[in-house]
Amino acid sequence: MRASDKAYAALRDDIIEWRLLPGTVLAEVEQSERLGVSRTPLREALSRLTAEGLTTTSGSRGVVVTDISLEDIDELFELRETLEGKAAALAAERGDAATFEQLRLELLKAPELISGSDPARHAYYDLVGRLDEAIDAAISNAYLAQAMRSLRVHLVRVRRLAADDAQRLTAAAAEHAAIAEAIAARNPRLAQAATTLHLHRSLSHVKVAHTPH
Amino acid sequence: MRASDKAYAALRDDIIEWRLLPGTVLAEVEQSERLGVSRTPLREALSRLTAEGLTTTSGSRGVVVTDISLEDIDELFELRETLEGKAAALAAERGDAATFEQLRLELLKAPELISGSDPARHAYYDLVGRLDEAIDAAISNAYLAQAMRSLRVHLVRVRRLAADDAQRLTAAAAEHAAIAEAIAARNPRLAQAATTLHLHRSLSHVKVAHTPH
DNA sequence: ATTCTGTCTTATGTATACAAAGAGGCTTGT
DNA sequence: ACAAGCCTCTTTGTATACATAAGACAGAAT
Structure with a gap:
């Protein structure tokens, strides 16, 4: 399994299971260290999440988990x-x-x-x-x-x-x-x-x- | 404008305007040289295109422009x-x-x-x-x-x-x-x-x- | 002659180093 | 004391070097 797939699946699960709450900023270095992959595949994972609407790239604050009211x-x-x-x-x-x-x-x-x-x-x-x-x-x-x-x-x-x-x-x-x-x-x-x-x-x-x- | 945005916009236009025909393989080095960006932002552009459905990552042949019959x-x-x-x-x-x-x-x-x-x-x-x-x-x-x-x-x-x-x-x-x-x-x-x-x-x-x- | 295997080539996947931009704090001047 | 400007630190964006895997081609063996 590719590292980017692994990072994507992990983040997706964390968001869906509400372990990463809405508003949480997903800093690249922080998450890449947490998930044990480097920044490159992590960025690809974040792109996919953003395309799906689970995260948004909110201006200069980086990528944040979207809210669902x-x-x-x-x-x-x-x-x-x-x-x-x-x-x-x-x-x-x-x-x-x-x-x-x-x-x-x-x-x-x-x-x-x-x-x-x-x-x-x-x-x-x-x-x-x-x-x-x-x-x-x-x-x-x-x-x-x-x-x-x-x-x-x-x-x-x-x-x-x-x-x-x-x-x-x-x-x-x-x-x-x-x-x-x-x-x-x-x-x-x-x-x-x-x-x-x-x-x-x-x-x-x-x-x-x-x-x- | 970010390099990845530039590459995305250029490829998207090329596909929409049928300059890149369905079935065309978008090799990373080839396209990155053509568009004057490095592989990293180009890959992000390809990810976004694939998320939109304009391209698909077809197994081991890389990213190809999707057909529309x-x-x-x-x-x-x-x-x-x-x-x-x-x-x-x-x-x-x-x-x-x-x-x-x-x-x-x-x-x-x-x-x-x-x-x-x-x-x-x-x-x-x-x-x-x-x-x-x-x-x-x-x-x-x-x-x-x-x-x-x-x-x-x-x-x-x-x-x-x-x-x-x-x-x-x-x-x-x-x-x-x-x-x-x-x-x-x-x-x-x-x-x-x-x-x-x-x-x-x-x-x-x-x-x-x-x-x- | 055909098939299998090994190597070589070329692609993508990953890591890391470097650049640039922005935010926050500190210092200095009024 | 307050405000403004600068510096620094942190973060993202980009480039490139390296690893790895898949595919093709050639050569040899059956």
Whole structure:
């Protein structure tokens, strides 16, 4: 693995997992010493992070970790609804029904994974990831898939804040199953509607979790 | 201006203007000598181009200029319709009516610019650019705006192929005016429909121009 | 003749040295 | 005492030297 890849992956994880908080300045020498690479590959890593929007080069203060506020989350989900709604509709038009029917069946059994121990919960996240990948593959549109991939980086960051409880995950699994069902039924409008519903529920959950109560 | 910015701008222009054709390998020493910078800033430029999708790092062959075929154009416009349609609708909800009414009036006078000499045609492209910027500003969504910006890079590349004639530009100006009118009227659905119509016409024009006849 | 292997060449990946620019503090003058 | 200017230190930007890996070509062996 190249040193720049290593530095990129480490920094990306640190930001996504909120070990590097928004506003933190990523000085080149400091980070290169911390990660054990020289400045050259580290700079490349910072470039990639900035291109993804996880960091910004803020004038003369160097590279800083970008903030992600509640308003940002609204904007993020607005774009997400647009892209994923369209993607679900396209997947319903173009995808392979059997693939999504299989995913639907697995999603219906997901509550067992969620209520289980932590490794099983990982299996649930993997399952949702496979649904995303299946949609990506079904839409046959590299540009749309790329746009969604670049969004997901930010979404993972938000999800870390959401503190998903078993109750929410169980509901989300049912919503995902509804999306898979609509795609398997080759019903674009239904697939889009199911996606819209799921995203609104997710957004509400995140916002409730962060509203003072 | 930093050397890396200079190299980035030069390469980006060369690719967009089709002076560097798809498939061209951008060897580091070769390009750094051609552009008069050293390899370090050139590598940063290549990173940024690759992040934008204008180049890809193709295994062991180094960085190559990405191809953009007719199928790619279909995919590109599919995403474009999704994003710009949503943006137009949001602009109609949130934008300032007077701004778009002003743009509409200018667009109605655009045929004079188009039929004129080449510098005036530049004025027309500027006008369309201002409509894009006004929509970007009106939507109040940094993520959506960023997604559209990253799309426009590819679109400029396609436009260079389209060989826009005066007839098509005149029609396009009218379509743009219809979009501005719908936004000024604060009618989201109409704004989205006008955008869909415009993009379909643009796509048809590009495809006709590249179909053997 | 074909294939395998070794070496050589040429590319990219990395480290480090040097340059330039900016911020902060200290000193000096009024 | 306060302000202004200069100096220094720190940080990023650039160049270049070195390492490493991959690919091609040639030669030899089967």
